[in-house]
Amino acid sequence: MVPANRTVHETPVTAARLDAESAEWLQTLAETCPQRDAALARLHEMLVRIARGEVARRGPRLRITGPELDDLAYQAAADALLAITGKIGQFRGESRFTTWAYKFVIFEVSAKIGRHFWRHPSVPLDAEDWDRLPDRFGFDPAQEAEWRDLLAALRRAVEEELTPRQRVVFVAIVLHDVPLDALVAELASSRNAIYKMLFDARRKLRVALAANGYLGNDTSRRS
Amino acid sequence: MNGWSELDRFLQTDPRDVGCAQAMELLHIYAELVAAGALAEQRYPGIAAHLRACGPCGEDFEGLLAAVRGGAH
Numbered sequence: 001m002v003p004a005n006r007t008v009h010e011t012p013v014t015a016a017r018l019d020a021e022s023a024e025w026l027q028t029l030a031e032t033c034p035q036r037d038a039a040l041a042r043l044h045e046m047l048v049r050i051a052r053g054e055v056a057r058r059g060p061r062l063r064i065t066g067p068e069l070d071d072l073a074y075q076a077a078a079d080a081l082l083a084i085t086g087k088i089g090q091f092r093g094e095s096r097f098t099t100w101a102y103k104f105v106i107f108e109v110s111a112k113i114g115r116h117f118w119r120h121p122s123v124p125l126d127a128e129d130w131d132r133l134p135d136r137f138g139f140d141p142a143q144e145a146e147w148r149d150l151l152a153a154l155r156r157a158v159e160e161e162l163t164p165r166q167r168v169v170f171v172a173i174v175l176h177d178v179p180l181d182a183l184v185a186e187l188a189s190s191r192n193a194i195y196k197m198l199f200d201a202r203r204k205l206r207v208a209l210a211a212n213g214y215l216g217n218d219t220s221r222r223s
Numbered sequence: 224m225n226g227w228s229e230l231d232r233f234l235q236t237d238p239r240d241v242g243c244a245q246a247m248e249l250l251h252i253y254a255e256l257v258a259a260g261a262l263a264e265q266r267y268p269g270i271a272a273h274l275r276a277c278g279p280c281g282e283d284f285e286g287l288l289a290a291v292r293g294g295a296h
Contacts, residue, residue: 001236001237001238001240001241001242002238002239002240002241002242002245002269050290053289053290054286054289054290057285057286057289058282058286094251094252095251095252095254095255096255099251099254099255099287099290099291100251102251102287102290102291103247103250103251103254103283103287106283106286106287106290107247107283109286110279110282110283134226137226137229137230137233138225138226138229139225139226139227140225140226147226147227150227150230154230174233179278179279180277180278180279181279190243190244191243191247191279191280192242192243192244192247195242195243195277195279195280196242199236199240199242199276202233202234202235202236203234203236205234206231206234206235206236209234215227215230215231215234216231
């Protein structure tokens with residue numbers, strides 16, 4: 001994984017000329033603009049619409065329904081509005097203003113769904129239910145003789161190769177199916193930090209399993 | 224054996240993966256490129272690699288793309 005503090009050799013971000021609609025948003029949302037309140041109301045209305053669409057899109061996979069889902073959408077829109085007005089000076093016109101604004105409300109929906117997970121937690125974070133591992137990866141119970149050693153080696157590698165923090169993250173996400181954003185909320189961390197821990201854990205475990213002949217030696221995927 | 228390949232797939236990591244912070248920072252640009260049919264993956268291979276591997280960022284990308292395309296209307 002490319003370290004966050006290293007330059008990525010991809011197309012550099014360049015300031016772009018604003019389209020007319022984005023320019024109007026910036027103009028009317030300026031603190032000195034007499035139409036600012038109307039623009040904020042219009043932006044909020046748009047964010048609510050996007051948030052409701054997003055929770056409806058994700059709804060079938062969530063344990064949240066009805067008024068609670070709608071409430072989550074309204075909270076996400078309100079928090080996104082605050083974030084957008086606070087960061088509007090960072091908008092550089094590389095996309096339409098509305099796309100940039102939508103991003104905030106989508107992120108707020110994700111964060112709120114993550115926090116909601118712990119209202120009805122199904123597992124304590126310190127539990128380690130290794131019996132769930134075969135089912136997690138779809139190993140056929142009828143062929144246990146063929147995969148028993150592999151999973152035992154994986155468990156040993158988790159215990160011996162991972163740091164305590166990597167192990168907590170691996171166990172929560174892999175053994176207990178805790179959503180990554182829920183773990184972010186529980187550990188008061190960031191998505192980037194948790195993902196990086198899991199990324200490093202995956203890499204270490206694969207190296208360990210490959211060294212012992214359980215998996216092939218190719219260490220990167222180029223798909 | 225499905226389990227072996229599924230476990231192997233999960234443990235594979237892509238060195239181009241830029242991580243969540245950078246992907247989230249540029250997600251609005253990436254989504255507009257995809258919505259416009261431009262070569263987003265070629266322009267931002269590290270973000271493409273990340274979105275393939277990171278469930279939450281992939282989900283956010285799908286949501287943003289749906290919003291840009293008007294699917295949230």
